[in-house]
Amino acid sequence: MSTYKAPLADMRFVLFDVLGAEAQFQRLGYTDATRDVLDAVLEEGARFNETVLAPLNAIGDQIGCSHDKATGAVTTPPGFKQAYTQFVEGGWSGLTAEIKFGGQGLPHAAGVPLKEMIDAANLAWGNFPLLSHGATEALLHHGEEWQQEVFLKPLVEGRWTGTMCLTEPHCGTDLGLLKTKAEPQADGSYSISGTKIFITAGEHDLTDNIIHLVLARLPDAPAGSKGISLFIVPKIKVARDGSIGEANAVRCGSLEHKMGIHGSATCVMNFDGAQGYLIGQPHKGLMAMFTMMNTARLAVGLQGLGLSDRALQNALRYSRDRLQMRALSGAKFPELPADPIIVHPDVRRMLLTCKALVEGGRVMGYDAALQVDIAHASGDEKERADADALIGFMTPIVKACLTEWGVECTYHALQCFGGHGYIAEHGMEQLARDARITTLYEGTTGIQALDLLGRKVMQLQGAGLRVMLEKIERFCADNEGNAAVAEFIGPLRAKAGEWQQLTMAVGKRAAANPDEVGAAAYDYLMYSGYVSLAYWWARSVAASEASSQSARFKTGKRETARFYFARLLPRSQAHAITIGASVETLTGLDAEAFDV
Structure with a gap:
């Protein structure tokens, strides 16, 4: 069975030494x-994930979710509901949400x-609260005051969860083809009818109510993506005054049988x-939905x-323990019958590849979150505008590269185990299977590439x-x-110049x-991802050398x-x-x- 220990030392290094997050947060209001508060969040978060969620990872994979065809109810794997209760009681669901809606008001990067x-402890479990944050963002930016009052507080508190209902059997990325209908009603509400597929956490037993955000067409809707509207559709009816009614006409028709994330309920949802x-x-629903989707894309990158x-x-633990052959240059551990496989150059190639992509990717992903805070809270108009532009540019890079590298790293790690990596008891094949979905949902790598080059650049x-x-130039000059x-x-510097020239040539x-x-997207x-990571690695080395980190830590950063x-x-x-x-x-x- 695979184990997990939160990498708190490197998380602190990234936040405080590389990004200067504490000073940034204070500057942004x-x-x-404070450092004390953030340290407490890290310590308690590590305890919860290491002792509560991580032990449930294999259970979720082996047992999965079950669906009652008669009632449409979905039961999550053993322990998932109890873990969610602890998650809510610990206040984790509202960590970065606004205080007026019941949140703790911490910056986005702190979460x-x-x-x-x-995601590391239990990716499948993490999908249940994942889209609640996206739903919160969509309602916060686009919802009416009564909708925010009625729906945001229970979502922030974790009493309800949210979903994002876009995909239909005949349309995925091309949402202009969707057929779900919305008919106006005399009381100002709408009657929603249609089928949505691939709905993460569309039905479950963790909360009493689930708030679906559904794309649908009004009777007078123009054709294509310009005719899409967004609707709140709760599992249990909720009146404008917040009072709870009867069950709504929405039901889980089935669960998808998937390659991985078996503990996550991926539902076919029928709205009748x-x-x-x-x-x-x-x-104008697509605009509101993209607020939710962009939040989810950064979140999937972190997965x-x-x-x-x-x-x-x-893989590192196994490579230090597994004895196999001698180093080509002579025995490194002559007191043992064979050397640990970590002495072999090819094993080191795989481990160092993972280390470089993980630690560099951590800085890249955390900085994207910090830019969200700057865009939201900075008092300087230009700084806000620059941060907003950078978020838009980096979102497809973070989503696509961190997930593509996730597939690469989980396969490298499995390879370090040799044949034992292919055996379920070590848990490595589950990580490899789970990683595969991250390159697909919330927009495939190809879609991220088109978004980056076609929209964000062109x-x-x-x-x-x-x-x-x-x-990059400021860092080099400094x-x-x-x-x-x-x-x-x-x-x-050379890569930055080449990046600019390649962009002009494609244009x-x-x-x-x-x-x-x-053709070039x-x-x-991927070129953009590798050059971005070079920048973050150079900054990491500079930050480590200027910090009070140990000599061993500094050597690790420099050599990686x-x-x-x-x-x-x-x-x-x-x-290129x-x-x-x-x-x-x-x-x-x-x-x-x-086929010829």
């Missing part, structure tokens, strides 16, 4: 977010380490004239990070990219004479043929950064070459000729 711990309330303006870290922890004229390049990072400054080709965007996304720049950053060159390849290399083969 989060006066309660990110807890999110990473949950269910009572709902319009959120925001008619036909990839959490799984990678747990996989690395277990349509928005690279506003977020400019902010990122300015950050560290010109810093011997600790001198070896990284030149390569980082020029796309002006002649829009298909060039789709994936490689542009060297490994990253020497062995992982060169991957960006392959992506592929970005320059003509779209004809993808379109030259007729669809009918694929």
Whole structure:
């Protein structure tokens, strides 16, 4: 069975030494977010995840959720409900929510380490409260005052959970094709009818009520995505005054049988004239839903990070204990019958790859969350605008790269176990199976790539990219004479310049043929991820050398950064070459000729 220990030392390093989060929080007006408070959150979060959630991970995978076809009820795996009760009683559900709605009012970035711990400890369980945060954000930014008063407080408190109901059997990414209908009623509510699939936590036994946020079409809706509206549809009817009514006409038709995350209820939801309330303006539902979706995309990126870290922890433990052969250069542990496999270069390659992607990815993911706080609370208009542009630019990178690297790291970690990694009792194959979904839901890697290059770069004229390049140049200029990072400054500057040139080249080709965007998007996304990580590794080394961390810690950061720049950053060159390849290399083969 795999185990989990929250990496508190590195989490603290990222928050306080690299990002300067405590000073940032105070500057932004989060006066309660002191070091003492944040340390307490980390310590208690670690205790809850290590002792309550982590032991349930294998149980959830083995037993899964069950569905009663007669009633539509879904029962979660043993222990899940009790764990959720402890989660709510501990106040974790409202950690970063506004105080006026029952939250604790801490900054968004203060909740990110807890999110990473949950994902590493028990990803499937973590999906139940996951979308409640997204639903809260959608209602906070787009809901009417009465909707916020009635629905936000129980969501923040964790008494209710939320869902995001987009996908239908015939449409996933192309939401303009959706068919779910919303008919206006005399009392101002709407009758919602249709079927939604792949609904995470659509039905469960953890709470008394579930608040579905549902995309549907009004009778006068224009065709396509411009005719979509968003509705609140509770499992149990809720009146405008907050009073609870009878069961709504919404029911779980079945559970999906999945490759992984067996403990997470992935539901087919049938709405049969269910009572709902319009959120925001008619036909503007996609805008409100994207508020929820962007929050969820950053959260899914953290899922990839959490799984990678747990996989690395277990692979490292095994590699130190497993004896097999001697080092090629001679016995390293002559007192033992064989050397631990960690002495072998190829095992070290896999472990260091995971370490570099996990620790670098942690800084990248945590900074994205900090930018959310800056965009929300900074008193400087330009700083808010820059942070908002950077969030938009980095969201598809964080989501796609941390999850793609999550798949890579869980497979590397499994490989370290050899054949034992393929055996269920070690828990490594579960991590690999669970990781696979993270590249798919909340928008596949291909969709993130199109969002990054097509929208964030081309349509928005690279506003977020400019902010990122300015950050890189500022760091390089500030560290010109810093011997600790001198070896990284030149390569980082060169990559930043190449990034800019590649972007301009793609833009020029796309002006002649829009298909060039789709052809280059994936490689542009991954290139952007590797260069971004180079920046964060250089900053990590600078921060560690300037900190009071131990010599061993500093050596770990410096040597891992060297490994990253020497062995992982060169991957960006392959992506750069592929970005320059003509779209004809993808379109030259007729669809009918694929099977010839």
